Amino acid sequence: MKRQHRWVLLVAASSTVTLASAADLETHMSKSSNWAAQAGDYANHRYSELKQINASNVGRMQVAWTMSTGVLRGHEGSPLVIGDTMYIHTPFPNNVFAVNLKDQSYKWKYEPKQDASVVPVMCCDTVNRGLAYGDGKILLQQADTTLVALDANTGKVMWSAKNGDPKIGETNTNAPHVFKDTVITGISGGEFGVRGRLIAYDLATGKKKWTAWSTGPDKEVLIDPAKTMTWTNGKMAPVGADSSIKSWKGDQWKLGGGTTWGWYAYDPKLNLVYYGTGNPGTWNPSQRPGDNKWSMTIFARDLNTGMAKWAYQMTPHDEWDYDGINEMLLVDLNIKGKQVPAVVHFDRNGFGYTLNRDTGELLVAEKYDPTVNWATKVDMKTGRPVVDKKYSPGTTGPDVNVKDICPAALGTKDQQPASYDRKSGLIMVPTNHVCMTYEPFQVEYTAGQPFVGATLTMYPTPGSHGGMGNFIAWDAAQGKIMWSKPERFSVWSGALTTAGDVVFYGTLEGYIKAVSPKDGKELWKFKTPSGIIGNVFTYEYGGKQYVGVYSGIGGWAGIGMAAGLTESTEGLGAVGGYKDLAKYTTLGGSLFIFGLPDSTGSATTALK
């Protein structure tokens, strides 16, 4: 209980000193009946205090109601629930529906007219990771890089802001994040030579507050060479002047990648925003010598100014496409007897990192899949991975096919967010268990064309259980897997932990599953119409707890189905790797809401 209490405080902290707008979201997040943010809170916990549905009754859970989104292809993210209204979003064309929870009729529909030419420059399906809420507004980040604020009551556009250019491959898939009176959004296009940045807007007006580039001059990266710190020789030290520029050949940083399409977090006490940057431009490492900073980096930035307090690069000079964008979980941990305000991050590169989120100190870096082989370990002094040359396409050079690299390019985990179980203190992590061959080749940049330069194949980790995923419980203080539940396919869906001692996640075949946080034992499952890559969420309405999830296969793992591709190496190797999905599921797009049966045995809406 003490741990829970602390989090409630953290979430609502300093709300009294901020504007009414910020208080609005924080008040809504503090009520467990709502699901007012994609992760339920600022800290990316995806934990709910609701416990009507618990380990002993979850086996009787039924479908309460369902809703088609009217769009096929990959459905990531989750709806939001504020009071008696649910806000649903779709993949491109990014429709938004406000649903009256009383009778599931529509309050309003927002259906943007977007130029479909954005679709072919989206690397990994036409996904959208969801809406944000704040100050009576629903925030939608459209694929065409337009950020829109809608009146939550009417669906009318209150302001909009354009933050990129699809003609040069800039698109969006990330959920916007509201932190107090600021909306934060990112950019996609690491496979098109896009230069990544995080952008902050004023929630009330849509006025741009700051842009923090991932690569380039200090004043554009919002780095203070003397004050922005990084892990150096076992301690924190200033990054120094031109830390990014110096780590690139010539002006390659201009096409440097480091895009920002993940899940950000915010600590209101420290007033810091946390997020990760993606892969450096081109997948052919020989073409871009250097550490390629600040791609593959965790940044902690001041919410008001965007200035970087600290940065940590996980995969210097990436050779595997191990984007660093995965979610940042803010948890307070007891590490070797000391209470630490930590940020935990499960990187694509297969290491689970724990850092002090205040100072940026590196505390833990351990493999969260023991079969990870591209690096033997992270050197805790330098903070750099110790790369195994056998699995280094940059060492072997272009046009050599490097075999059996684990994990594959889509990492031990991709966008699918983990959940922090505040009760057990463990983090529940949906993972991939996939390896690859990787053959880089020379590529020239052409604006709006793929800037990749590598041919990949993917397959289940050899010599393992045969499946392509695991759902694991992680102790972030120790860097240790507590249990691991094998899955036939990668778990591409976000997890939910609850006070009812039940953990939920979805599978690519389309099952939503409830398991015990103690040992991963399956307590319940249900087959939804299509594969699940959405995140499980929960809310309470009319005194009843509901659990919900989008069903709709797609994303990078499901790109073969979503885009109708059939060649093994298409989708950068995912098509061949996940070809068996077609035996189990089909494209779809719907929302499923589950609940416990009432006394008559029915979970469905009451008869009139």
Place this chain on the structure above:
Amino acid sequence: MKRQHRWVLLVAASSTVTLASAADLETHMSKSSNWAAQAGDYANHRYSELKQINASNVGRMQVAWTMSTGVLRGHEGSPLVIGDTMYIHTPFPNNVFAVNLKDQSYKWKYEPKQDASVVPVMCCDTVNRGLAYGDGKILLQQADTTLVALDANTGKVMWSAKNGDPKIGETNTNAPHVFKDTVITGISGGEFGVRGRLIAYDLATGKKKWTAWSTGPDKEVLIDPAKTMTWTNGKMAPVGADSSIKSWKGDQWKLGGGTTWGWYAYDPKLNLVYYGTGNPGTWNPSQRPGDNKWSMTIFARDLNTGMAKWAYQMTPHDEWDYDGINEMLLVDLNIKGKQVPAVVHFDRNGFGYTLNRDTGELLVAEKYDPTVNWATKVDMKTGRPVVDKKYSPGTTGPDVNVKDICPAALGTKDQQPASYDRKSGLIMVPTNHVCMTYEPFQVEYTAGQPFVGATLTMYPTPGSHGGMGNFIAWDAAQGKIMWSKPERFSVWSGALTTAGDVVFYGTLEGYIKAVSPKDGKELWKFKTPSGIIGNVFTYEYGGKQYVGVYSGIGGWAGIGMAAGLTESTEGLGAVGGYKDLAKYTTLGGSLFIFGLPDSTGSATTALK
């Protein structure tokens, strides 16, 4: 029990004297665990002997499993179930999936490559009314007029036959029907000046057996002027020579319509096939004087030769688009103390007809919605409707807007099939409750272009309950509504009656409902992801009864949503009439399977 027994016999009759192929389907239909034909039998009953789900436990019914079809737009018809395999179909592009009922994985998928240019010449959405089974084959009638026989075990094409030309507006939406060793199919395109016909193929080889045109010379309509009978002056009489040709001006019969996209029936004892023909070419009646035979007609034809035994035209010289294609229900009735082998037909024109299916004699013709006003009654001597000139666009002439005609062009019932409850002897009928304005105008024929010539608006029947539909129980011997349950929208879904004293149907908002056959009282409902225009079906697997239905809004009623139309008069008036649908539902495409909970309270697949 006596009544049931008789039907089992009728269904299986003479199977001993036919080929193995015919016996195959009849054996499968006789097992109530299967759903081996679209209506469950030859007689269009849509009745199941299963009764595990009954009036007292249906309230606890839950979703057992679900499956996306991967296609949006209108989902008509139902899957088939043969043993441990379910066969699923989709709207255009008409994919077929064989599903292993054990774990809902796919045995095979058939995904035809059809030219998408067929889509714009489909009048009323890209629907497909389902598959047929027979002789180890799955029969698919593609939209592009290709009839395909697939190996039920492998999905391999065994034969295919082309029966029309989309370039002149010929398409298909009907389910093929297997009657013994013959496959029967039809044609759509009444709105494109297509000349209707029914076509019979040999099930084993795909060789054409006969074509029976709806209009034209006797030898093409397969009429024997001396032997083909029709109701004349209170008794049956031969139709006489050139009965069709004479009823048209010049060679207008060549663009004469009379298409055949409905639900056919077969009586194995009489060896007769029953079906109805659609509207005559152009909706501007002044342009085509005469009775326009044999549009709007019930035909009884010999299965082997196609020769018409009798014909009955319900709406001579149609002025309202009251296609006569609705399903033919073969029931044995006691009419005024006499046992009669009857065919019952709920026509678009609002009259429920009962005829002697052996002789063709007209026995009953009564309104099954009391607000029908275009005709005061059917003259039982002539068999012709007594038209109210006030509602006759042919009388007022072109460019006059005739108001408040009831029913609207989509009839008191459209393709949504009724179900015969063998236990109560009543027929459960999903109906429309919609009126229209109708303004005809002169139109020239251009091949492949709409040949309509009328502007319509549609709206709920004025002065009634405000809704656009009713679900009714009909006594076909008396021609009497026994009860009527109002619905917000037309009930565009096919009904299912069961030995468990429960009747099922779906609504355009997306509810599947269970009601009592006694009084229409609602026993259970569940909101599926999209509107329902499919037909409810049932089967048994592993000792458990399941009830299922497709969810996917569309068809004529849902054409606004399905085709993205917004102008009120688009979709021939349906867009405006059904515009409120958008408040309640969204495009979708999935299959829902329901069952009772097991002892643990769960209806979902067992945990591994």
